[in-house]
Amino acid sequence: MSRVFNKILAFFNLQSGSFVRAIMQPMRFDIFTLFPEVFQPYLQTSILERAQQKGLIEVHLHNIRDYTTDKHHITDDEPYGGGGGMVMKPEPIFAAVESVLGSPPACPVVLLTPQGRTFNHRIAQEYAQLPALALICGRYEGVDERVRKHLVTDELSIGDYVLSGGELPALVVLDAVSRFLPGVLGDPDGATDDSYALGLLEYPHYTRPAEFRGWRVPEVLLSGDHGRIARWRREQALLRTWQRRPDLLEKATLTGEDQAFLERLRSAQENLFQGDNDEV
Numbered sequence: 001m002s003r004v005f006n007k008i009l010a011f012f013n014l015q016s017g018s019f020v021r022a023i024m025q026p027m028r029f030d031i032f033t034l035f036p037e038v039f040q041p042y043l044q045t046s047i048l049e050r051a052q053q054k055g056l057i058e059v060h061l062h063n064i065r066d067y068t069t070d071k072h073h074i075t076d077d078e079p080y081g082g083g084g085g086m087v088m089k090p091e092p093i094f095a096a097v098e099s100v101l102g103s104p105p106a107c108p109v110v111l112l113t114p115q116g117r118t119f120n121h122r123i124a125q126e127y128a129q130l131p132a133l134a135l136i137c138g139r140y141e142g143v144d145e146r147v148r149k150h151l152v153t154d155e156l157s158i159g160d161y162v163l164s165g166g167e168l169p170a171l172v173v174l175d176a177v178s179r180f181l182p183g184v185l186g187d188p189d190g191a192t193d194d195s196y197a198l199g200l201l202e203y204p205h206y207t208r209p210a211e212f213r214g215w216r217v218p219e220v221l222l223s224g225d226h227g228r229i230a231r232w233r234r235e236q237a238l239l240r241t242w243q244r245r246p247d248l249l250e251k252a253t254l255t256g257e258d259q260a261f262l263e264r265l266r267s268a269q270e271n272l273f274q275g276d277n278d279e280v
């Protein structure tokens with residue numbers, strides 16, 4: 001980065017990312033839900049609150065019920081074919097999305113559903129490249145199939161379990177995507193070591209006191225030796241990933257030093273098993 005650009009950033013007291021976002025439009029999220037009030041406490045807290053205040057994200061909440069046309073504002077009905085539960089009607093959802101975003105909608109429209117592709121780091125990063133994203137939250141048995149077929153452009157699940165509604169999944173997506181926008185995290189490098197960012201789980205963290213109930217912080221972290229600390233963190237990240245998510249190591253970018261460290265781990269494990277067998 002040029003010295004002049006650095007000076008401009010310093011003048012405005014900005015990190016590079018927030019400067020870029022400051023001259024760009026905020027990322028816009030449109031959330032369609034029957035329970036907009038669920039979102040407010042989380043949106044008014046910490047990182048997401050600051051992201052809105054800094055103009056980095058804009059969150060628009062739309063109550064699907066406001067787009068009904070009948071006297072009783074009905075948004076759900078019994079399923080054709082019988083069976084328990086209720087299904088969210090298509091008309092208010094189409095009306096809500098199309099009146100806010102046009103027809104066809106001007107941005108991707110994501111349905112939160114346990115039947116979608118599983119949301120992850122990579123998907124969050126991809127969506128963070130876009131200027132806008134719409135999220136539809138289901139309730140009851142879910143939405144009429146015609147919403148999925150003719151309105152939605154993507155379906156995301158946050159895991160193999162069923163929640164009562166799409167509001168928590170929408171917040172999960174909104175939060176994870178926002179973290180990738182320049183300037184959203186106070187520390188511009190805050191996300192670079194996070195789990196998954198480099199294809200590994202992150203190393204363990206410690207803070208004061210140096211000793212708690214007799215458990216001491218690893219000596220290397222108190223040494224002030226930045227080279228040793230960086231190496232220790234890298235090795236801990238490799239160790240954690242090897243222990244908990246060995247599948248990630250197959251795709252991670254590893255240096256020769258990393259490979260050598262993993263090789264030492266593997267032979268230590270083999271020696272351990274060998275020792276067990278000897279005893280048997």
Ligand code: SAM
Pocket residue numbers: 111112113114115136137138139140141142143156157158159160161162163164165166167169
């Ligand atoms: N009957 C649906 C099924 O078995 O696939 C589940 C409906 S669930 C009770 C109600 C709503 O919660 C869904 O329409 C969806 O919006 C949301 N939801 C529940 N679990 C979810 C998950 N794991 N990921 C994303 N959204 C979820």
